[in-house]
Amino acid sequence: MNEHSNIENAGIKVSVFKNGRSRAVRIPKEFELAGENVIMNLQPDGSILIRTAETSGLVDYLKTAEAWTGDAFIGDDGDLEPLDEIDLP
Template sequence: MNVVKIAQVFNNGRSRAIRIPKEFEFEADQVEVRMTENGDLLVHPVKKKSLLALLASLEPLSDEDRMPEIEDYPPEPVDLGESE
């Protein structure tokens, strides 16, 4: 699919913005904008990461940031008899 549309460019505060035509509507809160060597702008929707993907992308904790090892374990459970 190679569809070309003319889009409106406007000022939004101190930034320039592009009004995306309805035909190109997509489900995303963010886009990646890339400028090619010849000056073309490429806009790609950023897909939200799943929780597993987000957790996998996190750096492991350093030794000083880890929780200390548990040395004093809780006592063994006590049998208080049957409850009715």
């Protein structure tokens, strides 16, 4: 079992180091992010949220989008077969 095996529950401890005039952390491969840029947000509890910049436009849009009421998803479902009942384990 490696040092990063339980990252979902407890997180992992990483070192903070100086990089020029900035502070930096190494992002472990388990947290690989798409693209070359990320968006960082300081959370109210003092933690830092890092997300890929590729999805930031979607997140910003969803914050301002009007809530879907369910209307006009399927206009007329009269020709659809009923769903089959299944037993879940």
